[in-house]
Amino acid sequence: MMRGRLLIADDSADMRESLRLILERAGYEVRLAPDGMRALELQRVAPADVLITDIFMPDRDGLETITAFRREFPATRIVAMSGGGVRVDGELYLEIAGVAGADVMLTKPFDPGALLQALNDLAAARA
């Protein structure tokens, strides 16, 4: 059963890979990008239903990525993940991500079950 197509953007290879393993086992089709620029390129080739993106990344940070996705792919749902910033606490960055257009905000580290639940809720809201 294919539950939907996901795109994960995170600069940590272990974070990308561990999420991919969890989400594939849950029946999703998963693509990976090491930064926001690559995520946008992948999305143009093969659009995903949900983007799961880190906020702090090289080349194109998560906030810029969220803004770009909102503009170019308004139907794509967005989950933002952050371990906090260097100047202020993580909650504020996630709030900004929300303003930028993220649908769900998760503070790292999070229970993988919470991510699966959030994806279910997003799918239910769209159906």
Place this chain on the structure above:
Amino acid sequence: MSGEPADTVLLQNISTQLIEEDNIGALYEKIADAAVAIMRSEYASLQMLYPERGQGGQLRLLAFRGFNAQAAAFWEWVRADSDSTCGVALRTGARVVAPDVERCEFMAATEDLATYRQTGIRAVQTTPLVSRAGTLVGMISTHWRNPHQPSERDLQLLDILARQAADLIERKRGEDALRAADRRKDEFLATLSHELRNPLAPIRNALALLHEAGGDSALAAKARGILDRQVAIMVRLVDDLLDITRLTRGRISLRTQPVPLAQVLAAAVEISRPLVEAGAHELVLRDAAPSATVIADPVRLAQALSNLLDNAARYTPRGGCIELEARADAGLAAVTVRDNGAGIAPHEMPRLFEMFTQGEVTRARAPGGLGVGLALARQLVELHGGTLEGHSDGAGRGATFTLRMPLHEAAVGVQAA
């Protein structure tokens, strides 16, 4: 005689005003006003000394009275070789009085004289601001439209103002430095929380996978690999934190022994491999001193070097080039780490080796790390009796760090023989 009680009242009023002023910018303005009142001058200027700038330091204009925009721009920064009275006062450390700039020898035919003329200044005096601790903090100058020889009494009163102003400026600068240090500590704590959360996220994912893996040994192996790597990252973070505490308390003792330099280089490369590989960088090792030996704690020296390599890996865009070069030169071992990465802006250079400092331009790009690597590296190198210097041609132009320490003499002797 008749002027004295009025002078005393004036000084007392000024003192009260200065002490009560909390805002440092307003304090500078009040000092300039006070100088005008005491010296009965048409103009005044207050300058702060930046001892680290240029040869012999530079004076920066903080507040002025009567200058037009052109004069303020011309004297915004005054170098120690300037032909103005403040330039001379900076060179000599003593008060300079020019009762008539048209008759002042050192000003003849200079750009400063032209600016005095254009501003309508005919006489000027500059008095050094020296704090009670004996530090030269800056200069206070007053200027007149007509030729003027200030009286001894006026100069004595100005000296009292100058001493008070110097103390206040020094104290304010100290308070500002403390506030800046406090802000850096807050940023460090935010960075620390970020750096600890980042490895925890995949660790939590990997644990969830292990719980589900059951008989799927391939999945379990992948999960364990993630745990191994991310726990190692956290261990290094915590080790760095412990080292900061140990170093600031002087509690790191080296276990020194003669060590082949090549062994230290290899160990450092091994420690930094994860970050270098994560950035897809090319690491080039050039060892021009393969038989060099140093007296060192091999673990600590490799740690210092790997901090330099990690720094290069963090601050170089993906797919960059990092060179690690060693050579023996005039009794010294020199190890250079060079990258073609983000570089260092000139204004960031003075704080390069300070604890909790990270490059500003690239920080938004998530270089990671605690901002302590270079500070730790320098302290470790200095514990070894060596030096560590950083160089960059500017932002975006790469950086070079050079570590120098004495070669082991017995080994030098063997090489010479």
